[in-house]
Amino acid sequence: MALDPSAVSRFLEPLAREPGEIADVFVERRQEIRLDWRDGVVVATRRTATEGLAVRWRRGSAERLCAVSRTDDTGLREASRQLQGALGRGVVPIRAAAPPSGDAWRPLSGERWRRRLEAMLARHAPRHDFRWTLAEVEREISPARAPGATSLRRLISLDGTFTASSRRGDETRRFSFHGPESDTLADELRDALARAAEPHEATVPCPEGDADVVLAGGCAAVLFHEILSHPLEGGAVSPLSGLSEARVAVAELEVRDDATRLDLFGGYECDDEGVRPRPVKLLDAGRLGGRLTGRDPGAAAGRETSNGHGRRAEPGDAPLPRGANVVVAPGGTTREEILRRLDQGFWIDALDAGSVELASGSFRLRFPRARRVRRGRLSDELGPGLLAGEILGVLKRIETGLGRESHVYRPLGWCARGGQVVPVQGEAPDLIVRGLAVRSLA
Amino acid sequence: MSPERLTERLEALAPGAWELYFKQGISREIRRAARDVSETFRSEEGLAARWWDPAPRFAAAGDEASLAGAIERARESPVSPGTLPSWPTGAAPAPELVAAEPPPDVHEELARLVAAESRGEATLTELTVRSGRTIERVVNAAGLDVAWSAGARTGFAAAVGRRGARACEARVPFRWDGAPDLPSLARRLCDRATLPLSDRAAPVERGDWLLEPSVAAALLAGLAPLFCRERSARWAARGGLLAPEISIVDDAGSDAPFDGEGTRTRRVVVFEKGGLGLPLRDLAAARRDGAFSTGHGVRPSYRTPPGLGARRLFFETERPAPPRELLAGVRRGLFASALIAPWRCDLENDRYEAEFTGIAVVAGHAQGPVSSARSRGRLSELLRRITALAPAAEAFPSPEPVVGATVLVERVSFD
Numbered sequence: 001m002a003l004d005p006s007a008v009s010r011f012l013e014p015l016a017r018e019p020g021e022i023a024d025v026f027v028e029r030r031q032e033i034r035l036d037w038r039d040g041v042v043v044a045t046r047r048t049a050t051e052g053l054a055v056r057w058r059r060g061s062a063e064r065l066c067a068v069s070r071t072d073d074t075g076l077r078e079a080s081r082q083l084q085g086a087l088g089r090g091v092v093p094i095r096a097a098a099p100p101s102g103d104a105w106r107p108l109s110g111e112r113w114r115r116r117l118e119a120m121l122a123r124h125a126p127r128h129d130f131r132w133t134l135a136e137v138e139r140e141i142s143p144a145r146a147p148g149a150t151s152l153r154r155l156i157s158l159d160g161t162f163t164a165s166s167r168r169g170d171e172t173r174r175f176s177f178h179g180p181e182s183d184t185l186a187d188e189l190r191d192a193l194a195r196a197a198e199p200h201e202a203t204v205p206c207p208e209g210d211a212d213v214v215l216a217g218g219c220a221a222v223l224f225h226e227i228l229s230h231p232l233e234g235g236a237v238s239p240l241s242g243l244s245e246a247r248v249a250v251a252e253l254e255v256r257d258d259a260t261r262l263d264l265f266g267g268y269e270c271d272d273e274g275v276r277p278r279p280v281k282l283l284d285a286g287r288l289g290g291r292l293t294g295r296d297p298g299a300a301a302g303r304e305t306s307n308g309h310g311r312r313a314e315p316g317d318a319p320l321p322r323g324a325n326v327v328v329a330p331g332g333t334t335r336e337e338i339l340r341r342l343d344q345g346f347w348i349d350a351l352d353a354g355s356v357e358l359a360s361g362s363f364r365l366r367f368p369r370a371r372r373v374r375r376g377r378l379s380d381e382l383g384p385g386l387l388a389g390e391i392l393g394v395l396k397r398i399e400t401g402l403g404r405e406s407h408v409y410r411p412l413g414w415c416a417r418g419g420q421v422v423p424v425q426g427e428a429p430d431l432i433v434r435g436l437a438v439r440s441l442a
Numbered sequence: 443m444s445p446e447r448l449t450e451r452l453e454a455l456a457p458g459a460w461e462l463y464f465k466q467g468i469s470r471e472i473r474r475a476a477r478d479v480s481e482t483f484r485s486e487e488g489l490a491a492r493w494w495d496p497a498p499r500f501a502a503a504g505d506e507a508s509l510a511g512a513i514e515r516a517r518e519s520p521v522s523p524g525t526l527p528s529w530p531t532g533a534a535p536a537p538e539l540v541a542a543e544p545p546p547d548v549h550e551e552l553a554r555l556v557a558a559e560s561r562g563e564a565t566l567t568e569l570t571v572r573s574g575r576t577i578e579r580v581v582n583a584a585g586l587d588v589a590w591s592a593g594a595r596t597g598f599a600a601a602v603g604r605r606g607a608r609a610c611e612a613r614v615p616f617r618w619d620g621a622p623d624l625p626s627l628a629r630r631l632c633d634r635a636t637l638p639l640s641d642r643a644a645p646v647e648r649g650d651w652l653l654e655p656s657v658a659a660a661l662l663a664g665l666a667p668l669f670c671r672e673r674s675a676r677w678a679a680r681g682g683l684l685a686p687e688i689s690i691v692d693d694a695g696s697d698a699p700f701d702g703e704g705t706r707t708r709r710v711v712v713f714e715k716g717g718l719g720l721p722l723r724d725l726a727a728a729r730r731d732g733a734f735s736t737g738h739g740v741r742p743s744y745r746t747p748p749g750l751g752a753r754r755l756f757f758e759t760e761r762p763a764p765p766r767e768l769l770a771g772v773r774r775g776l777f778a779s780a781l782i783a784p785w786r787c788d789l790e791n792d793r794y795e796a797e798f799t800g801i802a803v804v805a806g807h808a809q810g811p812v813s814s815a816r817s818r819g820r821l822s823e824l825l826r827r828i829t830a831l832a833p834a835a836e837a838f839p840s841p842e843p844v845v846g847a848t849v850l851v852e853r854v855s856f857d
């Protein structure tokens with residue numbers, strides 16, 4: 001991305017004259033390759049190359065943002081001109097728009113992945129309907145009176161359904177996997193596919209009522225994303241507001257939001273306001289910790305209040321404080337011991353959706369399948385259902401004795417809030433939650 | 443690279459088998475939440491190309507030069523051959539893109555209406571109103587060159603209801619085709635934010651079910667894949683599902699004269715005389731069925747290829763009754779005022795589940811709020827038991843508009 005830095009500061013300077021004003025230029029270039037797979041064959045391909053630029057001004061509770069879909073100096077001039085006009089400040093003179101600079105996109109190929117996927121799918125899930133996506137997102141943030149920052153992420157997703165065999169015959173199962181591109185990701189994907197394709201027993205509808213559950217395989221990350229990340233986003237009002245440093249869970253529980261974990265889907269080197277992220281302890285030895293924050297124009301000069309969680313879905317969106325990667329510290333309990341302690345209940349190792357209502361603190365998590373646990377042993381396969389509860393109540397009922405290993409939960413990939421969808425992920429050990437309301441969706 | 447050069451390149455790659463789409467849009471959005479006020483101006487341009495070589499390929503970019511590059515790179519992967527659609531033809535000149543009107547500043551009035559409607563129990567916490575206009579143009583290998591302009595005012599409002607230590611949040615999307623309908627929005631927000639605060643469960647296990655227009659719109663949106671024949675639903679093919687005088691129609695003529703593939707928009711009766719009517723088709727479905735496209739190639743953005751979908755669904759009846767009359771016809775039952783979870787429609791297995799908050803009704807009179815109730819069962823039975831409809835009310839974004847109406851369903855089970 002080649003914006004002239006002197007032009008950027010020239011346009012930002014009149015927007016951030018006062019100490020309480022924030023102004024920045026945000027540039028994004030996004031390339032995406034998408035392959036639609038059906039039964040081992042690519043049936044459609046998509047290639048997109050889109051870009052956008054936004055100039056933002058903020059003071060106190062007022063914010064203005066102008067976004068255009070070109071990232072050159074003409075786009076910067078156009079957006080700045082519109083913003084300065086909206087603020088009634090010295091308007092940038094009109095200049096004839098230069099033609100777009102041409103096709104200057106970084107090479108991005110999906111061929112290596114296509115060949116790997118062909119072999120992987122043939123072996124583990126030959127009958128499928130999948131969508132594979134490789135997205136490269138390049139961002140540049142230039143704040144007024146602060147150093148600029150750039151970031152580049154390559155994210156891979158595989159989503160869809162496949163036919164697996166089970167004791168009752170063929171079964172269509174959903175599969176979802178998200179991760180940043182790395183040397184080991186293909187192996188992880190292969191292992192995840194192999195696990196997902198394992199044969200299952202015939203399911204029975206999930207019994208309804210209050211039950212104790214083990215959230216296993218890292219899926220507890222979805223629970224903490226809903227009950228800690230969202231309520232602790234800067235500005236959110238929830239049952240956790242006003243309980244700063246209060247003990248709300250067992251002392252063994254340590255949960256942090258760690259955007260610096262670049263091996264997870266939600267990681268980044270700098271947030272969308274140009275601030276380097278810091279890991280934030282959401283729960284420190286069972287006590288409520290800090291909040292996820294973005295830049296605050298009201299902060300005293302020289303005092304940065306942001307912990308690097310100002311995130312945007314795209315250039316046309318203003319940054320909001322959002323979570324990134326929920327990381328739960330492991331304990332020291334074995335899987336067998338957890339099963340023994342649960343005694344009766346459900347073993348759930350996949351959650352495919354979640355939501356939280358912040359005002360009341362009630363949340364819901366959807367699971368596609370579960371195993372019943374009887375006398376500390378896994379028994380019947382259960383069909384899909386919903387888990388429901390209330391934030392403070394469920395935090396109190398998380399039992400001491402967390403699993404000794406943390407598992408990355410790759411099916412968690414995206415989070416939507418106010419129409420803005422950003423990548424997120426998390427890892428968590430197996431843990432027991434007592435007294436969740438369970439409802440069957442069979 | 444000019445559009446002409448792009449079409450030449452596409453013709454060279456896929457003679458007679460390409461389509462080029464242009465979109466230009468401007469919008470203005472105002473968001474107010476507590477003391478925060480933000481205003482966003484967006485201006486976007488994009489292009490997309492589809493071609494069959496003979497494999498189906500798609501590329502999109504923000505300008506011609508980038509699209510030309512994306513087209514070359516999209517040829518990288520081997521793709522199995524696809525079926526080329528029959529292209530529509532025609533011409534319609536490009537209109538001029540006029541600036542979007544600023545969104546109306548109705549925050550204070552809506553806040554006042556929400557407070558009054560809820561007797562102070564609910565507070566408006568956020569209102570976002572977006573006003574936008576677009577120009578779209580489709581050119582294809584058969585000589586089609588049509589362009590059109592469209593505009594919409596959409597947004598969402600959020601409110602929090604409080605009673606003692608309990609609270610409930612409501613987030614309600616809206617779409618205004620005409621003047622802002624604030625009383626209706628305020629009522630929906632209040633109902634969703636305050637009715638769940640009552641402790642009362644459903645007092646009836648079986649009875650009549652009166653659906654508020656937004657709830658009926660959610661039912662229609664859940665049924666939409668049925669009209670596209672995306673799911674096999676043998677139960678729907680049997681017929682006798684809706685009263686003969688009730689039909690379901692899709693007609694987006696008031697939104698745009700063409701669909702995302704350049705086919706002229708038309709009115710399609712998708713459910714009539716108790717059974718499925720004409721299916722909705724885009725170019726691919728038309729080719730598959732050996733029929734014509736009904737103009738239902740939906741393009742939510744230039745970044746995605748057009749897909750088959752409903753564009754503006756609504757109920758229609760020969761004998762509409764005013765909502766008050768429908769309420770008077772409820773002997774014992776529930777008025778579903780707002781959904782508290784998404785309406786689940788399992789079209790393959792003929793099942794539905796709706797979780798809602800509302801009001802108990804006996805002999806046409808409201809008896810008090812019901813915090814939450816659930817109705818589930820066979821979709822076919824639900825449709826069969828729709829006995830009366832009010833005239834179509836407002837449209838709800840889903841994300842394409844779906845027009846709701848007050849609907850009376852008889853003999854439904856609740857839990």
